[in-house]
Amino acid sequence: xxxxxxxxxxxxxxxxxxxxxxxxxxxxVNNNLAWYQQRxxxxxxxxxxxxxxxxxxxxARFSGSGSGTDFTLTISSLQSEDFAVYFCQQxxxxxxxxxxxxxxxxxx
Amino acid sequence: QxxxxxSGAEVTKPGASVIVSCRTSGYTFSDYDIHWxxxxxxxxxxxxxxxxxxxxxxxxxxxxxxxxxMTRDMSISTAYMELRTLTSDDSAVYFCARPSTNVWAxxxxxxxxxxxxxxx
Numbered sequence: 001x002x003x004x005x006x007x008x009x010x011x012x013x014x015x016x017x018x019x020x021x022x023x024x025x026x027x028x029v030n031n032n033l034a035w036y037q038q039r040x041x042x043x044x045x046x047x048x049x050x051x052x053x054x055x056x057x058x059x060a061r062f063s064g065s066g067s068g069t070d071f072t073l074t075i076s077s078l079q080s081e082d083f084a085v086y087f088c089q090q091x092x093x094x095x096x097x098x099x100x101x102x103x104x105x106x107x108x
Numbered sequence: 109q110x111x112x113x114x115s116g117a118e119v120t121k122p123g124a125s126v127i128v129s130c131r132t133s134g135y136t137f138s139d140y141d142i143h144w145x146x147x148x149x150x151x152x153x154x155x156x157x158x159x160x161x162x163x164x165x166x167x168x169x170x171x172x173x174x175x176x177x178m179t180r181d182m183s184i185s186t187a188y189m190e191l192r193t194l195t196s197d198d199s200a201v202y203f204c205a206r207p208s209t210n211v212w213a214x215x216x217x218x219x220x221x222x223x224x225x226x227x228x
Contacts, residue, residue, distance in 0.1 A: 034214040036153075043203055043218035044145075044153065055216065087153050091213040096169040097143075099153035 002026055002090050006100035012108040019075040021103045023088035028068045032092035035064055035073045038102075039084045047086075048073065075105070083107055110134040112204050112219035119225045125192040128222045130204030137185035138162040141210050144178065144189045147221075148200035156202075158213070159187060194226045 003026040013019045023033065031051040036044035046055045048064035051071055061076040075082055088100040115129040130142060143158040157168035159178040166178050177190045187204060202222045205215035 032212070036215075038147075043221055044205075044215070045218075046214065046216050049212070049214045089153070089214065094158075094167065094213060096171075097155040097213055099145075099155065101152040 001096060002029055002093050002098050004088055004090055004098050004100035006086075006088055006103050008103060009101070010104045010106060012106050013078050014108045015080060016077050017108075019078055019082075019105055021073040021075075021086055021105070023066075023071040023073070023100050025069045025071075025090055029090040029092035031067045032090060033064075033066070033071050034089045034091065035062075036087045036089065037082075037084050038087065039081075044087065078105070110206070110217045112206060112217055114202075114204060114219040114222045117223040117225070119227065120194060122195055122226055122228055124194050124226075125190060126194060126224050127188055127190045128202050128204075128224070130187040130189070130219050132185045132187070132206070137180075137182065140206050141213075142178070142180070142187040143205045143207070143213065143215065144176075144202065145205055145215075146200040146202045148197070151200075154200075156189070160210075161187065191224075194224075196226050198224065199226045200224060 005024045007022045033051045035048040038044045052064045063074045065072050085102045085104045087102050111133045113131045118126050138161050141158045144156040146154050159166045161180045175192050180187045204219040206217040208216040
């Protein structure tokens, strides 16, 4: 099983600042890595797939990078609607598909 | 547009079973797999398994083997997830999700979630 570890668990950021979230895989997932945003009471929203491709309708302030075992999601200038929980997911192996534990981005 | 609409919240007792439905529209139901993912309080997202609506074939995460069954009703483009022998650890919000392509299990479309509470 590919274990996904996200850090930090909580990130306190002021509006307008940059946020950098990390996701590490226990073994290589190539670039088969997705990022999701989840707001309270809502379904997850796909932000990034293929480690760096923005999904349809996702603002350019969201960017993803990395390959293999280390990945980063960057939000260049935090807007009020960006304060949420972010999850990474590997889909390189389906045995099983696995998600990280999440990073909560909160207002500083 | 693609929509996945799930059944409402459930409250049930330990040892019981729950069935969550996921009614789809806006695309050909048989063309895309349906996956089930849950989010427990204070936990991360957890993948439970998937079903191919065309064949009815399934693949369950080992953790849920023997306790989960995923089925579908092609006539109403609806997928179902049954989880049995519930414990308080199964209290979570359950989501159905659809990928944009069956080759890569990244989820572009999600149901709204169904809260399941297991309590005596």
